[in-house]
Amino acid sequence: MTQVYDRVALIGLGLIASSMFWSIKRGGLVGEVTGYARSAETRDTAREIGLCDRICDTAAEAVKDADLVVLCVPVGAMGAVAAEIAPHLKPGATISDVGSVKQSVIDTVGPHLPEGVHFVPAHPLAGTEHSGPKSGFAELFDNRWCLLVPVPNSDPEAVAKLRALWEGIGSNVEEMDAEHHDLVLAVTSHTPHLIAYTMVGVADDLRRVTDSEVIKYSAAGFRDFTRIAASDPTMWRDVFLTNKDATLEILGRFTEELFALQRAIRTGDGDMLHAYFTRTRAIRRGILEAGQDVDAPDFGRGKAAK
Amino acid sequence: MTQVYDRVALIGLGLIASSMFWSIKRGGLVGEVTGYARSAETRDTAREIGLCDRICDTAAEAVKDADLVVLCVPVGAMGAVAAEIAPHLKPGATISDVGSVKQSVIDTVGPHLPEGVHFVPAHPLAGTEHSGPKSGFAELFDNRWCLLVPVPNSDPEAVAKLRALWEGIGSNVEEMDAEHHDLVLAVTSHTPHLIAYTMVGVADDLRRVTDSEVIKYSAAGFRDFTRIAASDPTMWRDVFLTNKDATLEILGRFTEELFALQRAIRTGDGDMLHAYFTRTRAIRRGILEAGQDVDAPDFGRGKAAK
Numbered sequence: 001m002t003q004v005y006d007r008v009a010l011i012g013l014g015l016i017a018s019s020m021f022w023s024i025k026r027g028g029l030v031g032e033v034t035g036y037a038r039s040a041e042t043r044d045t046a047r048e049i050g051l052c053d054r055i056c057d058t059a060a061e062a063v064k065d066a067d068l069v070v071l072c073v074p075v076g077a078m079g080a081v082a083a084e085i086a087p088h089l090k091p092g093a094t095i096s097d098v099g100s101v102k103q104s105v106i107d108t109v110g111p112h113l114p115e116g117v118h119f120v121p122a123h124p125l126a127g128t129e130h131s132g133p134k135s136g137f138a139e140l141f142d143n144r145w146c147l148l149v150p151v152p153n154s155d156p157e158a159v160a161k162l163r164a165l166w167e168g169i170g171s172n173v174e175e176m177d178a179e180h181h182d183l184v185l186a187v188t189s190h191t192p193h194l195i196a197y198t199m200v201g202v203a204d205d206l207r208r209v210t211d212s213e214v215i216k217y218s219a220a221g222f223r224d225f226t227r228i229a230a231s232d233p234t235m236w237r238d239v240f241l242t243n244k245d246a247t248l249e250i251l252g253r254f255t256e257e258l259f260a261l262q263r264a265i266r267t268g269d270g271d272m273l274h275a276y277f278t279r280t281r282a283i284r285r286g287i288l289e290a291g292q293d294v295d296a297p298d299f300g301r302g303k304a305a306k
Numbered sequence: 307m308t309q310v311y312d313r314v315a316l317i318g319l320g321l322i323a324s325s326m327f328w329s330i331k332r333g334g335l336v337g338e339v340t341g342y343a344r345s346a347e348t349r350d351t352a353r354e355i356g357l358c359d360r361i362c363d364t365a366a367e368a369v370k371d372a373d374l375v376v377l378c379v380p381v382g383a384m385g386a387v388a389a390e391i392a393p394h395l396k397p398g399a400t401i402s403d404v405g406s407v408k409q410s411v412i413d414t415v416g417p418h419l420p421e422g423v424h425f426v427p428a429h430p431l432a433g434t435e436h437s438g439p440k441s442g443f444a445e446l447f448d449n450r451w452c453l454l455v456p457v458p459n460s461d462p463e464a465v466a467k468l469r470a471l472w473e474g475i476g477s478n479v480e481e482m483d484a485e486h487h488d489l490v491l492a493v494t495s496h497t498p499h500l501i502a503y504t505m506v507g508v509a510d511d512l513r514r515v516t517d518s519e520v521i522k523y524s525a526a527g528f529r530d531f532t533r534i535a536a537s538d539p540t541m542w543r544d545v546f547l548t549n550k551d552a553t554l555e556i557l558g559r560f561t562e563e564l565f566a567l568q569r570a571i572r573t574g575d576g577d578m579l580h581a582y583f584t585r586t587r588a589i590r591r592g593i594l595e596a597g598q599d600v601d602a603p604d605f606g607r608g609k610a611a612k
Contacts, residue, residue: 010563066478124527129590144525150409178540185520187509189527194571195501196527199566200586202556203493213490215511219431219450221495223531230590235582240571240579250508253570255561257511258504262557265500265546270382273546277539280506284435284536285520293529 004165005173006031009066011059011081013037013074015127016098018136020070020169021052026138036062038157043291045133050251057109058086071097071109072133076238079108085110094136094158097126100185100235101136102149102178104242110151118141118158121149123181124171129230139170146171149178153294186246196228197236310471310561312337313370317365317387319352320538321433324442326376326475327358332444335474342368343439344379349440349449366394374468377403377415382544385414392418400424400464406491406508406541406548408455408484410548419558424464427455430477431488431495435536445476449597452477455484492552496545497560500553503542 010029011018018037024030027066036059037043046055056062064087065068073080078099089095095117099105115118126144130134148167150159163173176184203214203222208296216228250279264272288295314336323341330336341358342365343349344347352361363369371390377384384403391457395401401423405411419425432450434441450471456465470480493509509520509528510586524532546553570578594601 050382074529083563129390145523146366147523151385167611184523187512187528188364188520188523191508192505192527192531194567195505195564197562197568197583197586199498199501200589201563201582202497202559204585204589206493206556206558212592212596214494215589215596217431217451217453217490217494218599219541219592220536221498222493223593224440225498226586226590226593227599228530229583231587231588232581233580233587236583237576237579241424241574241576244571246576247322247569247571252506253511254504257507258501258561260558262554265550265553268547268550270543270547273543274539276507277503277535277537277542279510280503280535281537283506283510283521284532287524287529287532290518290524292520293524293533 002162003031004029004168005067007034007066008032008068008070008165009034009036009062010052011036011062011069011085012077013042013051013133014072014137015131015140016124017070017072018046018051018133019126019138019140020072020098020136021137022138023056023141024040027168027170028177028240034062034066041253042133049134051133051136061084063088063090063093065090066166067093069093069095070103071099073097073156074101074232074235074238075101075104076234076241076249077231079104079112082109082112083140086114087119089114089117091116092118094162095164096120098122098124099244100189100239102147102181106151106178118155118164119151120154121151121178122161122162122166123147123185125147126170126171127231129227129236131232141166142170147172147181148173148175150175151178151183181239182246183249186243186250190243192246192252193195193228193236193256194251196225198223200229215263308337309337310467310474311373313340313372313374314338314471315340315342315368315375316358317342317368317375317377317391318383319348319439320378321437321441321446322430323376323378324352324357324439325432325444325446326378326404326442328442328444328472329447329475332451333474333476335471340368348439355440357439363427365391369394369399369546370398371396374471375397375399375401375410376403377401379604380538380541380544381410381548382540384411385418388415388418391421392423396422397422398424400426400429400468402426402468404428404430406495406545407549408453408487409479412457412484414456424461425457426460426465426468427457427484428468428472428490429453430472430475432477432539435533437538437541441588448476449470450477452479453487454479454481455487456481457484488549488552489555492549492556496549496553497556499534499537499542500546500557501560502531505531506535596606
């Protein structure tokens with residue numbers, strides 16, 4: 001693999017940044033990777049486990065001379081971090097991010113950036129229910145999508161280099177505009193997460209009535225929701241606050257459909273239910289054919305548990 | 307392992323019955339297992355793959371001289387099957403089932419059973435998104451729960467023998483009454499499935515607008531819903547129609563909570579969202595501690611995919 005950048009700075013050292021680092025090392029994609037996290041405890045942990053070639057005690061120091069700076073903080077913190085590092089960016093540097101919402105990042109980060117710095121927002125579609133500097137692993141992005149969301153004046157060469165980095169990391173790269181990105185993610189990620197959080201919250205209320213049965217008998221379907229609902233609370237709070245319009249639109253469609261199914265249950269309309277459940281089954285096949293999941297029964301848990 | 311029954315009949319040859327058979331063979335738990343399925347095609351498939359010691363062309367033949375008969379058909383079909391086999395049951399035989407709803411099975415199967423036959427309803431909490439005679443495997447029930455739901459006049463010795471069979475199959479066994487079972491399952495299984503079906507249906511509608519993007523970018527959370535929503539349509543139609551009251555009650559709580567979260571998003575109440583998401587995270591830890599899931603990131607998909 002060829003080196004893509006001389007120096008890259010990762011700001012924020014959670015699941016995504018730590019996975020990027022291990023993947024960058026695996027591919028030999030960058031000369032030196034610096035890292036910064038606001039919490040001294042996180043910086044200490046990073047130093048202990050060898051995360052990043054150099055951990056800096058200030059964001060300014062981390063971004064100094066970096067050819068690429070990647071903001072890996074929750075979407076709600078992006079604007080403040082951009083304001084903090086802006087005066088220290090190298091002329092001609094590229095600044096990117098990994099936020100799950102793109103229009104908000106463009107609106108809050110963009111205005112802080114000086115002339116001559118290239119802004120190329122990005123969003124790798126990968127994650128697990130774990131968070132923090134120890135949760136990363138090099139394979140996280142393998143065969144997953146990374147969406148680049150160039151702004152109107154993004155430099156084509158800067159976009160091409162960032163694409164090369166993500167391809168080297170193992171991702172498939174696509175470009176789209178911010179509005180479209182935020183709608184697609186509201187469907188494929190943000191609304192499903194909100195629904196999973198809600199279902200787990202309902203069960204938690206009920207757990208007080210039925211002792212710990214909800215946990216004990218979770219394998220019947222519920223535990224898949226708990227995995228999704230175990231994701232980082234700060235990250236997800238920011239996602240919903242910053243992708244408000246698209247999330248509320250998809251939620252509106254969701255409740256409309258749910259009420260239709262609820263009515264079918266109440267009135268005993270078995271044909272409607274059967275037709276609906278048959279239609280949704282076909283989508284699963286599409287995902288398997290697209291190589292975005294494995295066909296092992298129950299996610300291959302039977303084997304993983306042994 | 308000691309033999310528990312001389313002869314067992316499995317009526318219906320889908321995921322659960324086929325997994326039971328392989329598991330019974332693994333443990334040497336039964337002398338002879340007969341099998342019957344309504345469809346000739348399923349019976350042919352079963353014969354081809356060696357599923358059951360003997361496949362019979364009628365249900366009457368399959369249950370003849372059986373010490374235990376297990377109904378492994380969708381809940382909505384249980385009553386008709388019970389009526390069909392009742393005249394052919396051996397005096398002193400035990401009849402059980404594997405249905406996901408218990409009060410309905412008791413109401414529809416019970417009245418058909420002759421005097422001297424023991425009725426012990428049961429529900430193994432295990433499954434995958436696959437169905438049909440080829441989908442079974444011996445490990446499906448290992449370390450999963452099987453709930454026995456004895457009726458008021460169930461013979462204790464018949465209950466004890468059925469418990470021994472399920473323990474031999476690999477399950478942990480608990481007993482509870484039908485009403486409680488149906489409520490617990492509405493929370494841990496039935497409502498989560500309905501919600502997953504709904505979310506996948508919404509995305510399918512939207513897919514027409516956004517081409518195949520929903521499938522392409524499903525790894526961001528959505529694909530876990532598609533697995534749940536790929537389960538057998540007939541089985542799930544019957545579950546919702548027969549566990550109507552409990553499902554509608556939990557759905558009512560769900561929409562109430564969802565609207566509270568929706569309002570928090572609309573009004574920008576980040577504190578409420580953060581507190582909610584923090585609370586739900588704790589449930590996941592409970593499930594891991596209870597040994598009902600594995601802690602591998604992303605269900606260990608990274609490794610499974612390789």
